[in-house]
Amino acid sequence: MSSTVLVVDDNEMNRDVLSRRLQREGYVVSTAEDGSKALSMLSKEKYDIVLLDIMMPDMDGFETLRNMRTEASSKEIPVIMLTSVNEMDDVKKCIGLGANDYVLKPYNMDDLKRRMEKFL
Amino acid sequence: MQASRINLIEQAGRLKEQAIGALVATLVVVGYVVYFIDDQIEPVKVYTWVAAVLAVNVYLVVWIVFIYRTGITLDNVRAYVITYQLEAVAHGFSWGYLPFMLAQSHDINTQLFSYYVICSMAAGAIATTAMIYRIYISYMLPMMLPIIIDQVFFTEAQIFAGSTTGLLMIYIVAMLMLSYRHYESVLKSIVFSRRNDELVNDLRQEYERAEEASQAKSRFLANMSHELRTPLNAVIGYSEIIEEEASESGAETIAADAEKIRISGKHLLSLIDDVLNLSRLDAGKVIVSCNALDVRSMVEELKPVMEDFLQHNNNKLEIYISDDINIITSDHHLLEKIILNLISNSAKFTKNGQVRLRVISELRNDINNVCFIIEDTGIGMDKKQQEVLFDAFRQADESSTRKYGGMGLGMAVSQKFVQLLGGTIEVESEPGNGSNISVCLPHIIPVEWKDASYS
Numbered sequence: 419m420s421s422t423v424l425v426v427d428d429n430e431m432n433r434d435v436l437s438r439r440l441q442r443e444g445y446v447v448s449t450a451e452d453g454s455k456a457l458s459m460l461s462k463e464k465y466d467i468v469l470l471d472i473m474m475p476d477m478d479g480f481e482t483l484r485n486m487r488t489e490a491s492s493k494e495i496p497v498i499m500l501t502s503v504n505e506m507d508d509v510k511k512c513i514g515l516g517a518n519d520y521v522l523k524p525y526n527m528d529d530l531k532r533r534m535e536k537f538l
Numbered sequence: 539m540q541a542s543r544i545n546l547i548e549q550a551g552r553l554k555e556q557a558i559g560a561l562v563a564t565l566v567v568v569g570y571v572v573y574f575i576d577d578q579i580e581p582v583k584v585y586t587w588v589a590a591v592l593a594v595n596v597y598l599v600v601w602i603v604f605i606y607r608t609g610i611t612l613d614n615v616r617a618y619v620i621t622y623q624l625e626a627v628a629h630g631f632s633w634g635y636l637p638f639m640l641a642q643s644h645d646i647n648t649q650l651f652s653y654y655v656i657c658s659m660a661a662g663a664i665a666t667t668a669m670i671y672r673i674y675i676s677y678m679l680p681m682m683l684p685i686i687i688d689q690v691f692f693t694e695a696q697i698f699a700g701s702t703t704g705l706l707m708i709y710i711v712a713m714l715m716l717s718y719r720h721y722e723s724v725l726k727s728i729v730f731s732r733r734n735d736e737l738v739n740d741l742r743q744e745y746e747r748a749e750e751a752s753q754a755k756s757r758f759l760a761n762m763s764h765e766l767r768t769p770l771n772a773v774i775g776y777s778e779i780i781e782e783e784a785s786e787s788g789a790e791t792i793a794a795d796a797e798k799i800r801i802s803g804k805h806l807l808s809l810i811d812d813v814l815n816l817s818r819l820d821a822g823k824v825i826v827s828c829n830a831l832d833v834r835s836m837v838e839e840l841k842p843v844m845e846d847f848l849q850h851n852n853n854k855l856e857i858y859i860s861d862d863i864n865i866i867t868s869d870h871h872l873l874e875k876i877i878l879n880l881i882s883n884s885a886k887f888t889k890n891g892q893v894r895l896r897v898i899s900e901l902r903n904d905i906n907n908v909c910f911i912i913e914d915t916g917i918g919m920d921k922k923q924q925e926v927l928f929d930a931f932r933q934a935d936e937s938s939t940r941k942y943g944g945m946g947l948g949m950a951v952s953q954k955f956v957q958l959l960g961g962t963i964e965v966e967s968e969p970g971n972g973s974n975i976s977v978c979l980p981h982i983i984p985v986e987w988k989d990a991s992y993s
Binding site for chain 1: 767770782839
């Protein structure tokens with residue numbers, strides 16, 4: 419049974435690239451283009467891991483993460499933040515908010531996979 | 539006009555500062571005079587005089603209270619100066635009367651005493667009033683002139699009177715000159731201190747403007763780098779997909795082309811990162827946050843990324859971690875960035891060779907250090923190249939830039955990161971014999987470095 423991944427990123431191409439590459443690696447991937455969509459998906463369905471972008475319009479990665487951690491259904495789901503170098507200070511904040519790990523964009527697929535597998 | 543009014547405010551401020559002192563000095567002298575003349579003069583006359591002097595001083599007290607309450611402004615400064623001037627005239631006359639009162643004693647000593655008193659009052663008043671020259675004049679002349687006029691015109695010639703009058707006149711002239719000097723120097727110091735304030739102010743504004751500009755610059759760079767990065771991530775991501783799919787379906791040429799796009803994209807991305815990092819370092823915005831860091835697992839995690847760098851020039855990676863290496867306190871992200879920068883640099887200048895990462899413990903200045911030593915079998919560097927290795931702006935001129943795609947800014951960034959972590963970075967190299975770069979970090983970042991930002 420393959421693991422289910424929820425990719426949350428506002429950039430369409432980022433979502434497309436990441437989900438296609440994850441599918442090639444054998445994951446079952448769903449995508450959400452913003453935080454509120456992700457939260458409603460999380461309340462309806464169960465995911466094994468969430469890959470969460472920080473910089474998003476409306477509800478950013480922080481807000482989404484904070485909301486996830488207050489919901490019983492998504493409290494325990496591992497979250498890996500997707501970030502770029504200039505958001506490093508934000509990443510530290512995310513770890514404080516309950517993120518499990520982070521990866522720098524652009525992802526090295528092997529690196530990302532290994533980080534994901536730690537939680538699956 | 540405006541400037542002289544502003545000067546007057548400063549002068550009145552100094553007058554105000556001295557007013558209480560003048561008041562106290564007057565009261566002390568009055569007490570002394572009353573004590574000295576004792577019963578030589580009719581008490582009624584003495585107390586009338588004392589009452590007059592005290593009345594003037596009550597006026598001065600009111601003046602002081604008012605000026606401390608309202609403060610001195612452009613609008614009230616003239617009024618305060620004029621009212622003080624009136625006080626000065628009255629005050630002067632009250633002392634000018636003293637020699638006439640004491641003359642009744644027909645005692646030369648007593649009379650001389652009165653001269654001493656008014657002379658010393660005239661001298662003391664320079665300090666308390668001469669910052670505004672006309673106030674000093676208004677005080678001193680009513681005090682000194684009556685006795686001179688009396689001596690010259692009304693007193694029958696006496697040997698004593700003649701010589702004393704001459705001395706008193708010389709004294710008046712001297713006091714006028716001296717007080718004028720004082721007035722001038724006060725004025726000068728006021729002008730200078732104001733000019734000084736203006737200069738300091740200008741400097742501060744200039745500094746703030748520069749600071750603002752520098753902040754705007756780093757904000758711009760941060761935003762710009764984000765804007766550049768987003769499309770670039772797509773380029774790299776899709777080229778990776780094409781590369782994988784093409785090589786699966788056997789389209790080797792397409793796979794090789796896609797690989798070139800991917801590698802160029804990553805190169806461009808790392809340049810953008812370095813520019814951003816340098817600007818953040820310059821702006822003092824790189825924050826060091828220290829945590830317990832498992833060196834072994836960090837290196838393990840970086841392995842695929844390092845291999846990715848090295849495969850391009852067909853290099854082999856060898857990792858050795860000595861057994862006593864485990865947990866240190868340092869900044870995870872900065873250390874990762876340092877190691878990756880160094881490895882990618884070695885990868886660039888080594889072909890079909892080997893890059894070795896050794897992690898060992900070393901005692902330096904009695905402090906446990908963990909050293910990351912990166913050895914390659916690449917082209918190496920001569921002394922001149924080593925000198926500019928960490929210089930972000932001089933590398934761009936080097937001929938190697940064209941040949942090897944340049945060292946980028948990665949080395950300069952790495953060196954600054956190493957400094958932030960309280961460590962050292964050293965290079966050993968010979969042309970043709972590879973390079974050997976070692977980064978040594980203390981097990982625990984010294985307290986003064988902790989959470990510091992580079993500036």
